[in-house]
Amino acid sequence: MSPRSDAARNRARVLDAAQQVFAADGLGASTEQIARRAGVGVGTVFRHFPTKEALLSAVLAARLETLADDAERLAEDPDPGAALFDFLARTVQASGLKIAYADALERAGIGTDEVVAPVRERVTKAVATLLDRAQRAGAVREDVAVGQVFVFIHGASRAVPTITDDALRAATLRMMFDGLRPR
Amino acid sequence: MSPRSDAARNRARVLDAAQQVFAADGLGASTEQIARRAGVGVGTVFRHFPTKEALLSAVLAARLETLADDAERLAEDPDPGAALFDFLARTVQASGLKIAYADALERAGIGTDEVVAPVRERVTKAVATLLDRAQRAGAVREDVAVGQVFVFIHGASRAVPTITDDALRAATLRMMFDGLRPR
Amino acid sequence: MSPRSDAARNRARVLDAAQQVFAADGLGASTEQIARRAGVGVGTVFRHFPTKEALLSAVLAARLETLADDAERLAEDPDPGAALFDFLARTVQASGLKIAYADALERAGIGTDEVVAPVRERVTKAVATLLDRAQRAGAVREDVAVGQVFVFIHGASRAVPTITDDALRAATLRMMFDGLRPR
Amino acid sequence: MSPRSDAARNRARVLDAAQQVFAADGLGASTEQIARRAGVGVGTVFRHFPTKEALLSAVLAARLETLADDAERLAEDPDPGAALFDFLARTVQASGLKIAYADALERAGIGTDEVVAPVRERVTKAVATLLDRAQRAGAVREDVAVGQVFVFIHGASRAVPTITDDALRAATLRMMFDGLRPR
DNA sequence: AATGAATGAGCCTTCATTCAT
DNA sequence: TATGAATGAAGGCTCATTCAT
Structure with a gap:
């Protein structure tokens, strides 16, 4: 101080x-x-x-940094399917951010700036790897693109944390991401 | 007049x-x-x-009113599975509100008030019926509760409309709701 | 109120x-x-x-409006020389504005806006008439342009009102404007 | 060092x-x-x-110091009339300060403080000498007091530098100071 | 002596809300 | 009942000034 x-x-x-x-x-x-x-x-x-925007960007960047770390670490997991779904669950459940994160993701202009852009690219790449491996392992539909995975993250981050019951929240999360699995 | x-x-x-x-x-x-x-x-x-909150409540109530109408109408559809998924898609795609709707849904205090509560109950009941029929028809997992359906709606309403490509948006929507189907 | x-x-x-x-x-x-x-x-x-700028513009415009009124009224004075110098003295001595007026006159951007521009043109025209008549009457140098008259007004408005003694202030004012007279 | x-x-x-x-x-x-x-x-x-005021005072004092130097040097000029008007022109045209200088001159409190006061006295004395010599030489009206000269400087410093055309600016300056000459 | 991070009062501006007409 | 001017609390941001290093 x-x-x-x-x-x-x-x-x-x-x-x-x-x-x-x-x-x-x-x-x-x-x-x-x-x-x-x-x-x-x-x-x-x-x-x-x-600027308030700068602060927002920084918060978002920090958050994405963590995401990227997570994703990169999981890219070496022997079970590609589990790795992806672990990542998704962890990301959404992550304490703290929740709303702000999702909000920021959709605010035009934020996430496009020079602070966030590089990190965003890093996360995207890492998640793409995760996704690719999961698809090769047959754990995820062939027709899913990375962009869609982020939409799932966004939606789930917004809605799922509103559930207070732990078990129910986990179940709902799993259910929502099940949409990504092959039928 | x-x-x-x-x-x-x-x-x-x-x-x-x-x-x-x-x-x-x-x-x-x-x-x-x-x-x-x-x-x-x-x-x-x-x-x-x-109050601004009152206005928000009223907007939300109006929106829910439409939802309830939709749901009740679809309750008589001969194909219960199609009925539920039609309802979900329509709800999320509905022009207009989108973000505000989802925002309002999660703002504490709103949606709990006396204006919204009754309508909310009505929608809940109608969607419960839709869900029940779809489950009986084997189109939806047995372990899904109405509350979870609303979480799906909330998440999808938030995230999916950010996709601008029409086909991709529709596909993503379908995919997300696929999580509700039996595996 | x-x-x-x-x-x-x-x-x-x-x-x-x-x-x-x-x-x-x-x-x-x-x-x-x-x-x-x-x-x-x-x-x-x-x-x-x-906006603060808008307020400033309005103040300046009001001030110029008065100037224009004065100038136009004096344009019909039988003694063109007296008319011009009367106008100058009155303008500078005018209670109230003083500093703000001069400040605004030189602030870039202010005085160029749509609120002030028309009035400014009106004053300029009126003063040009006053000047022209005074020159024809031989009371003012031939080589003086309207722009220069405004510079005199500006300078005098700034400096002369700092003198507190009435007689001295009047004398100084007269002296400064004497620079406009033929030698 | x-x-x-x-x-x-x-x-x-x-x-x-x-x-x-x-x-x-x-x-x-x-x-x-x-x-x-x-x-x-x-x-x-x-x-x-x-303090910011202290800095302002110092700047003003430095400026006045230069003025005093100029004035004292010119006091020995063989042509007293030219000396005074040279001094005036140089002072006003002096690059740099301009507006700030004039601003400071009129801000109450500044220029009265212990830092500026002595220098101010020195300039005043030097200019008084210049003026006196010019008057004796018949180049300046008898009824001009030093205080009035400073008012002329102040006004001219404010207004004249706003003219961008070099020739016009010089002419206007000369014209304004002509008010000090005998008629 | 120099540095620059920290501080908080103060500025301009916005907006929900009230109320005279 | 409708209107929109008035209000003032808040919010984002700036800047002179202090002070630990």
Whole structure:
């Protein structure tokens, strides 16, 4: 909290706070609120992220970074089918973001910017690999394109977390992604 | 025409305008804008819907009303499986609301109020019937509950309309709902 | 002050307040301050003048309107020389605006907009007439162009009002404008 | 080089930068911007000039210092009339400050402080000498006081530099100062 | 002495809501 | 009942100033 002591730490705290607040209150949450949650002044938020959009982009990028990590790690899983569906489940269930993530995914302009674009490409590539392997293993329909997988993620991220019962939520998630399997 | 009917007409115009504006610009659209679109003053909007939330509720209720109508009509369809999936596709593809609808569905507080609750119950009942018949006909998994159907609707409404290519959108929709079918 | 009672009156009050406040505290004065002076809420200021620039333009336009009126009235004066110098003195001495007026005159972008442009043209024309007549009467150098007259006005408006002694201020003003006379 | 001279060099750089930035962007320019231009951190700016006002004063003082130098040098010119008018023209045309200079001159509080006061007195004295000599030589009206000369400088500094055409600007300047000459 | 991150007051602007007409 | 002007709380953002390093 002391000035200068660690700018990077503050940046991270703001990012964290933003993640939580956006998740809890939607993208409309005020910068003030985020600053409070991060334990810093508004000015600090704006110093690190000059615009609300920039903050949003950063949150989204951080989120996608994690996704990419997950996907890349799973690309080496011996069971390609399980790997893909694991990835999907983990992604949707991931604590925290939820709404903000999905919201951001669909907001025009966000996700197109220079901060997010590279990460997005990385995730896309990783998921494409996951998908390809799953298809070769016969665990996923042949006619599924990566873009569709992201639509599934988007939809599931939005809707499924609204279920509070753990078992039911898991079941619904599985069911929705079952649409990707061969019949 | 009597003042009574004048008022009724205005109410309808506002509701219509709200539907369009929310669909086009999101729930953040200003009341002013809705009034302009409806060709009335802001005051009139507030006379009919004392709060933005009330307006939202009314829009949602109207939307659900249509859904219920659809569902009830389809309940008499000779092919129960087709009936359910027709209903789902129609619901998601329905022009207009889309995002606003889904947004509203998940906003806490909305959909729980006295305006929406009854309609919601009606839709639920109608969809339950549709679902039950489809299950009896073997077109849908036995272990699906109505609640889950709504989660599917919610997710699909959010994500699928972001696809601009008509054929791809339809295919994705079908694929997602395929998760409801028996394997 | 009551809503609706007289929107036009409120607009005028805001304009008046803006004039005074800008004159007293410079163009940087806050809208809040202007609202307070006008006895209205900030929202009202923005309803009438959607932007600070718009308010500035309006103030400037109002000011120029008065100038144009003055100039046009004086164009019929039997003594062309006196007419021009009267106009100049009156313009500079005019209570109120002072700083804001001159500031606005030089701010790029302001004075070029659609609100100010027409009035500006009107003043220019009127002053051109005044100048022309004064030159024909031999009261002003032949080689003076209207543009230069405005530069004189601008400079004098800025500097002369800083003199508090009435007689000295008048004398200085006369002296400065003497530069326009034939030698 | 000793820390002493380091500090001195920095002070000068800041002053220089401030001069340029104020001239280019007006007194509203941010301290950050000035620091950047000077190639130092904001902290350094504030170490040397604890307040924006202090910085402004310093800039003004530096400017007046130059003026005083000019005036004192010209006091020995064999042609007293030419000397005064040369001084006036040079002062107004002086690249750099222009607007900021004039702004500062009229802002209450600035120019009255302990930093500026002494220099101001020095300029005043020097200009008084210049004026006196010019009057004795019959190049300037008898009834002109030093204060009025400064008002002329102020007004001309504000208005004349807005003219972009070199010849026209010079002519206008001459014309305005002609007001000081005997008729 | 220099640095620049942190701070928070303050600015412009938007918008739901009220209420005189 | 309809209207739209008025209101003021909030929101995003800027900037002078402080202070740990």
